[in-house]
Amino acid sequence: MEPNIGDTLVAVSVFLVPIVGSIALFSFLAVASWSEARRKEREAHYKSETLKKIAESSGEGAQGALELMREQEKNSVKRRLEGMKIGGLVTSAIGIGVMVLLRGLVREEPVYLVGLIPLLIGVALLLYPLLLAPKPQE
Numbered sequence: 456m457e458p459n460i461g462d463t464l465v466a467v468s469v470f471l472v473p474i475v476g477s478i479a480l481f482s483f484l485a486v487a488s489w490s491e492a493r494r495k496e497r498e499a500h501y502k503s504e505t506l507k508k509i510a511e512s513s514g515e516g517a518q519g520a521l522e523l524m525r526e527q528e529k530n531s532v533k534r535r536l537e538g539m540k541i542g543g544l545v546t547s548a549i550g551i552g553v554m555v556l557l558r559g560l561v562r563e564e565p566v567y568l569v570g571l572i573p574l575l576i577g578v579a580l581l582l583y584p585l586l587l588a589p590k591p592q593e
Contacts, residue, residue: 506523509523536588537584540581540584540585542580543578543582543584545577546573546580547574547577547578548577549573550571550577554567554569554571557569557570
């Protein structure tokens, strides 16, 4: 019995679709990563050029440029610490959810304790900005 052309196409597509999909996904990720890095590089260049021109213009302009740089640094530190707090909350919630789910699925063994791993990571992410991180200077 001769194989049908439709069966051959199905067999080939079973292997071809994941391969093409993987190539497309990783190509997209590479281009997206490159374009994001390029954008950040351009922003940093324009920012440094602007600050340089302001600083060269006059004594008062230089003081304003320094104040702007300090304010931007303070904002970036604040954003980073707030991001760590949110990450800690989300990770802690995931840990609690995993513990509840595993406790409901397997009652004979204490596998629910696996949920302590993300829970404790989340607690550490929460405690660092609250207790240990250097406070931004006012």
